[in-house]
Amino acid sequence: MKNARHKSEHVLQELVAYAHRHGMNDLNIHLACSTQGFDIDLEGDVSCRPDDLDALKQALNAPRQLELEGYYYELLGSSRDGREFQLIGAMVEHAEVTCEQGCLRIHVRGR
Amino acid sequence: MNDQPGSAALPPAKNGGGRERLMLTISVILSATAFLFDRPADILAGLIRTLSEPGILITDTMAIAGPGAAFLNSGLLLAAGLLIVRMNRVTLSGPVMAALFTLAGFSFFGKNLYNSWAVPIGVLLYAKYQREPFARYILPAMFGTALGPLTSQISFGLGLPPWAGIPLGNLAGVAAGFVLPPLANHFLRFHQGYNLYNIGFTCGILGMFFMGVLRAFGFDAGPVLIVSKGLNLPLAEFLYLFSIGLAIAGLFFGNVGFAQLFRLWRRPGRLVSDFIASDGFGVTLVNMGLLGILATSYVLVVGGELNGPLLGGIFTIIGFGAFGKHPLNTIPILAGVFLAATLHVFDTHSTPALLAALFGTTLAPLAGAYGWPVGVIAGFLHMSMVMNIGYLHGGMNLYNNGFSGGFIAATLVPLLEAARERKERDLT
Numbered sequence: 110m111k112n113a114r115h116k117s118e119h120v121l122q123e124l125v126a127y128a129h130r131h132g133m134n135d136l137n138i139h140l141a142c143s144t145q146g147f148d149i150d151l152e153g154d155v156s157c158r159p160d161d162l163d164a165l166k167q168a169l170n171a172p173r174q175l176e177l178e179g180y181y182y183e184l185l186g187s188s189r190d191g192r193e194f195q196l197i198g199a200m201v202e203h204a205e206v207t208c209e210q211g212c213l214r215i216h217v218r219g220r
Numbered sequence: 221m222n223d224q225p226g227s228a229a230l231p232p233a234k235n236g237g238g239r240e241r242l243m244l245t246i247s248v249i250l251s252a253t254a255f256l257f258d259r260p261a262d263i264l265a266g267l268i269r270t271l272s273e274p275g276i277l278i279t280d281t282m283a284i285a286g287p288g289a290a291f292l293n294s295g296l297l298l299a300a301g302l303l304i305v306r307m308n309r310v311t312l313s314g315p316v317m318a319a320l321f322t323l324a325g326f327s328f329f330g331k332n333l334y335n336s337w338a339v340p341i342g343v344l345l346y347a348k349y350q351r352e353p354f355a356r357y358i359l360p361a362m363f364g365t366a367l368g369p370l371t372s373q374i375s376f377g378l379g380l381p382p383w384a385g386i387p388l389g390n391l392a393g394v395a396a397g398f399v400l401p402p403l404a405n406h407f408l409r410f411h412q413g414y415n416l417y418n419i420g421f422t423c424g425i426l427g428m429f430f431m432g433v434l435r436a437f438g439f440d441a442g443p444v445l446i447v448s449k450g451l452n453l454p455l456a457e458f459l460y461l462f463s464i465g466l467a468i469a470g471l472f473f474g475n476v477g478f479a480q481l482f483r484l485w486r487r488p489g490r491l492v493s494d495f496i497a498s499d500g501f502g503v504t505l506v507n508m509g510l511l512g513i514l515a516t517s518y519v520l521v522v523g524g525e526l527n528g529p530l531l532g533g534i535f536t537i538i539g540f541g542a543f544g545k546h547p548l549n550t551i552p553i554l555a556g557v558f559l560a561a562t563l564h565v566f567d568t569h570s571t572p573a574l575l576a577a578l579f580g581t582t583l584a585p586l587a588g589a590y591g592w593p594v595g596v597i598a599g600f601l602h603m604s605m606v607m608n609i610g611y612l613h614g615g616m617n618l619y620n621n622g623f624s625g626g627f628i629a630a631t632l633v634p635l636l637e638a639a640r641e642r643k644e645r646d647l648t
Contacts, residue, residue: 171497172311175353180356180401184408184412184413184492187413
């Protein structure tokens with residue numbers, strides 16, 4: 110539980126940095142942690158489709174990589190760029206990213 | 221999608237077969253090259269000699285055991301690393317490739333079949349202690365072999381009898397390995413991922429503690445510089461053929477063109493930049509091959525003489541061609557180190573100065589993220605720093621440049637970020 114909480118804080122920090130970089134200043138965030146892991150839902154309005162959305166989708170849906178998760182997860186949220194897609198992808202089990210009618214929604218599930 | 225449990229059974233590794241075969245081929249090439257240099261009996265004798273060498277910085281395995289033994293040592297350690305990766309079902313991703321090339325490279329100066337086990341065993345014990353799979357900590361375990369000389373130095377370099385030195389040396393290595401993963405994780409934030417050799421920084425801190433304790437008990441080691449001579453031509457031939465071979469192999473893996481290559485070269489390279497995941501294996505291999513040609517040419521153009529440590533440096537650059545380095549973020553660092561060496565008291569073509577240049581590329585992400593002038597400044601500062609810092613760990617941390625790079629990045633990044641924030645405020 111403690112581990113999931115700690116990881117979720119890092120992942121959330123990185124996702125918020127990504128949202129801010131794309132001008133999303135009004136965000137709805139839902140975070141749920143349990144012994145099974147964590148779920149994060151983040152949504153907000155964007156003026157246009159982010160140019161790196163496909164890269165984000167691809168990276169978040171990459172296979173989980175224990176070796177990256179175990180060593181590098183402290184880097185998540187360490188810069189204000191919000192570009193550590195690969196690292197989030199290596200840490201989460203499931204991700205959905207949609208951008209419809211000016212609303213960007215990101216859902217990730219990890220453990 | 222992802223289906224990997226946190227600590228239960230691991231899924232099969234997704235190495236596509238090709239990556240694993242390629243790394244196995246490289247291991248065979250390194251081992252076979254040994255027999256082009258020396259006779260089998262000499263190679264065996266040399267290999268046995270390496271086992272009892274302290275191996276602290278800078279000890280060229282080619283000088284103490286012969287080039288044949290050095291190549292076989294490298295091939296065997298690479299094969300061992302590959303076996304550990306396979307046994308733990310870890311994907312051969314960019315960072316794992318970098319770790320394997322670093323292992324092979326440092327087998328030419330400092331790592332050997334004796335001193336490369338204690339630290340990984342310590343990491344394994346830490347994984348058991350945390351009730352996590354070893355796969356989670358495989359990168360600190362492999363990179364952590366940088367502290368191999370800690371084991372060797374205590375075992376054979378302090379004048380202790382073998383019955384005391386060998387257990388004590390291995391105990392120190394295991395202890396260092398046990399504390400390495402949490403420390404390595406923690407220190408990432410110190411330089412914010414702009415120092416690619418993060419374990420080098422961590423091992424520098426650990427080595428500093430161990431050396432402090434040893435010095436307090438009256439044990440010390442003076443500076444060491446043992447390098448081979450007269451191998452420029454065969455080593456240059458090997459490195460060029462090897463690098464060109466990698467680039468050609470990349471073409472066979474497909475999806476390689478100038479557009480893909482330039483896309484990769486536009487990436488800053490900050491940790492975590494797995495080029496295999498972001499750009500594909502083919503173009504990554506081409507990048508690795510080009511970096512090998514670039515690094516070898518740098519050494520030769522400034523009048524350096526190729527030897528074991530420089531071969532190790534070039535192998536490490538090639539490996540990190542899958543994990544953060546490319547010519548555009550590497551050249552500014554080389555230029556900065558060259559400039560510093562020209563103005564300083566150091567010879568640009570001496571082995572320590574060339575090692576500073578090659579391993580100074582640990583700071584390549586600074587050039588990639590903030591531009592080439594910052595890269596030149598980082599290279600310049602690195603050259604000054606790295607020549608002063610080795611005393612702290614007494615040469616027991618083989619990644620001395622990673623130690624120095626951590627301080628440079630941690631100092632420059634906050635200043636650069638402050639300048640960037642101010643610039644952004646002015647624009648809005």
